[in-house]
Amino acid sequence: MLKFKTEVINYLFILLGSAVMAFGIVGFLSPNHIATGGTAGLAIVLNHVFNLSIGTWMALINIPLLLLTLKSLGKRFAIKTIVCIAAIVVLVDFFAKVIQLPALSANLMLATLYGGVTIGVGLGLIFKGGASAGGASILAKLFNEKFGIKSSTVILILDAIIVASAGFVFHSIELALWSLISIYVASKLIDTILVGAQSQKIVHISSIKNLHELSKIISDNLGISGTIIKGNDLQISEYKDIIFIMIDKNRLNELKQLVLQYDKDVKMVVMEATEILGK
Numbered sequence: 001m002l003k004f005k006t007e008v009i010n011y012l013f014i015l016l017g018s019a020v021m022a023f024g025i026v027g028f029l030s031p032n033h034i035a036t037g038g039t040a041g042l043a044i045v046l047n048h049v050f051n052l053s054i055g056t057w058m059a060l061i062n063i064p065l066l067l068l069t070l071k072s073l074g075k076r077f078a079i080k081t082i083v084c085i086a087a088i089v090v091l092v093d094f095f096a097k098v099i100q101l102p103a104l105s106a107n108l109m110l111a112t113l114y115g116g117v118t119i120g121v122g123l124g125l126i127f128k129g130g131a132s133a134g135g136a137s138i139l140a141k142l143f144n145e146k147f148g149i150k151s152s153t154v155i156l157i158l159d160a161i162i163v164a165s166a167g168f169v170f171h172s173i174e175l176a177l178w179s180l181i182s183i184y185v186a187s188k189l190i191d192t193i194l195v196g197a198q199s200q201k202i203v204h205i206s207s208i209k210n211l212h213e214l215s216k217i218i219s220d221n222l223g224i225s226g227t228i229i230k231g232n233d234l235q236i237s238e239y240k241d242i243i244f245i246m247i248d249k250n251r252l253n254e255l256k257q258l259v260l261q262y263d264k265d266v267k268m269v270v271m272e273a274t275e276i277l278g279k
Contacts, residue, residue, distance in 0.1 A: 010129040014084050017125030021133065022091035023101075024118025030054060030096070031103035032111040035166035035179040036119050036186060037159040039135030040088075045165050055093035058085070062134035068142055080131035081138075088133060108178055116182040120189020127194055159183055200273040201252055205243040207263045214262050215243055221258055222251060246273055 025040050033048065035041035043057035052060075062085045070078055095101045105111045126133050140154035163183070167176030207214060211228055219225055226245030247255055252270065259266050 010080070010131075011083070013125045013129030014080060014131045015087055017122045017127075017129065018084055018087035018133075019091055019122075020118050020125065021122025022088055022095055024115050024122060025054060025092055026095040026101050027104040028111045028115035028118065029182065032106070032108060032115075032178075033166070033170045033172075033175050034108070034112055034115055034182055035162055035176075036115065037136060037155070037162060037183045038133065040119065040133075041159070041162040041166070041179065041183075042135070045162065045169050048169055053093050053096065055089040055091075055096070058092065058134075059089045062089075062138070065134060065138040065142070068138075077130065077132070080129065081134060084126055084129075084131040085134045108175075112178045112182045113185060116185025117189055119182070120186035121193060123186065124190045124193025127190065200246050201249050202271045202273045203243075203245050203247060203252075203255065204269040204271075205245075205259060206240060206267040207259075208265070209263045211241045211243055214259065217258060217262060218243070218245070218255065222247070222254060 021040070025036075025044070028034070029036055029040075030044050030047065033044070035044050039058050039061050040054075042061060043054045046052070046057045047054045050057075066078075066082065066085070103111075105114065123133055132138065136155045136158045139158065143149045143154045163176050163179045166179050167173050170176075205211070205214070215226070215228060224245060224247055226243055229242045229244050231240055231242065245255075256268070259268055
């Protein structure tokens, strides 16, 4: 029952993400000739050159790619991806042809930013549902398996080709530059949807003084706990302890002040906590 409920939620994420993505393409990007990354961006460019709808182009691009990689995608992921692509194709043409959704902004900056936001939110929800929107990610997987090229490298090259094509087809370097901004905004929103806002930091603290005493000071003053990790230096000549804690970024300065008051020669490393599971 739990598994069924989880799958239903996943498909709701996929359908909602597809709708948001289609809305962004039709409402912001396509009418302003701004290309985003992947299949959607290429379809926007081809729609300007040939008299076929954006949804039709997305189907024509994705179907051959899906057929090439269907065996390696895995049954569950493949089904979700097919559902996702079908939903996007139908919804893009539904918004454009049936509802005839007008351009929601003629301002290039607003269209770029909100277009990037809607694409990023849409893709983030689709990925959260365990699917892919096709296009670049499928081709990247194929090149990775066949030639050992990193998926991120393939996606970067494909996006660069799409942006360059947009500049050429729309006869505007400026539109190509706006397209780059749209892709950047979308990538940031995808990360935010998948891992959440980065509100916490990971801190490692090393000192020649007693770390048990420092741990008590941190716990008493900030009300947070952590872990003392035991280890050796690289020469295996002496033991060294490290305090490992997670802290909200707005309390990081308090922690710094406490640690420096205890030991001015302390070593403190601060990193992003991009995803946290459990308590």
